[in-house]
Amino acid sequence: MNLYVDGKGIGFNHYREYLPERAADFPRPKRIRCKDTMSRFHQHWDFCFVSGVKRGAFDVKLESHHLFAGTAGRSDEPCNLIMLDRKVHEQVKTEAVPLRLLLWCKWMHDKAGTDWVRMSVLRGSFLPDLLVDPKVLETWRANQGIPNMPPLPIIRGRA
Numbered sequence: 001m002n003l004y005v006d007g008k009g010i011g012f013n014h015y016r017e018y019l020p021e022r023a024a025d026f027p028r029p030k031r032i033r034c035k036d037t038m039s040r041f042h043q044h045w046d047f048c049f050v051s052g053v054k055r056g057a058f059d060v061k062l063e064s065h066h067l068f069a070g071t072a073g074r075s076d077e078p079c080n081l082i083m084l085d086r087k088v089h090e091q092v093k094t095e096a097v098p099l100r101l102l103l104w105c106k107w108m109h110d111k112a113g114t115d116w117v118r119m120s121v122l123r124g125s126f127l128p129d130l131l132v133d134p135k136v137l138e139t140w141r142a143n144q145g146i147p148n149m150p151p152l153p154i155i156r157g158r159a
């Protein structure tokens with residue numbers, strides 16, 4: 001059974017089958033620079049994938065974050081992008097916002113833009129296991145301190 005199926009129809013539990021056995025043998029990714037992709041991504045998504053806060057709510061600032069910088073260096077392609085509010089963005093790479101959480105949130109909201117194989121290539125190694133934990137999201141929402149928040153965005157689709 002396929003679990004956490006990406007935009008290419010490949011489950012998280014199967015994507016390794018499409019890659020060399022050793023990360024050292026992964027193809028070297030070419031960095032894509034594309035202002036168009038960046039602005040389209042920014043226009044399309046109006047909420048933070050982690051906290052759920054919406055653009056325009058109080059002083060919320062939404063920022064596009066590159067999931068993988070690595071040797072490919074911040075490649076501008078949909079599978080490498082996630083929308084975050086500034087407070088979440090500031091804590092990326094800390095224990096509060098580990099990559100494992102970002103990968104789950106990316107998949108949850110943007111399955112079409114998720115591509116496990118390409119993400120691995122951009123990272124230059126296999127991906128860490130997804131951190132699937134709705135409680136973490138609830139905590140983030142509470143931490144944003146915004147009153148009258150709309151309910152959590154509906155988690156579309158199933159694993």
Ligand SMILES: [Zn+2]
Nearest residue numbers: 064065066089
């Ligand atoms: Zn960033």
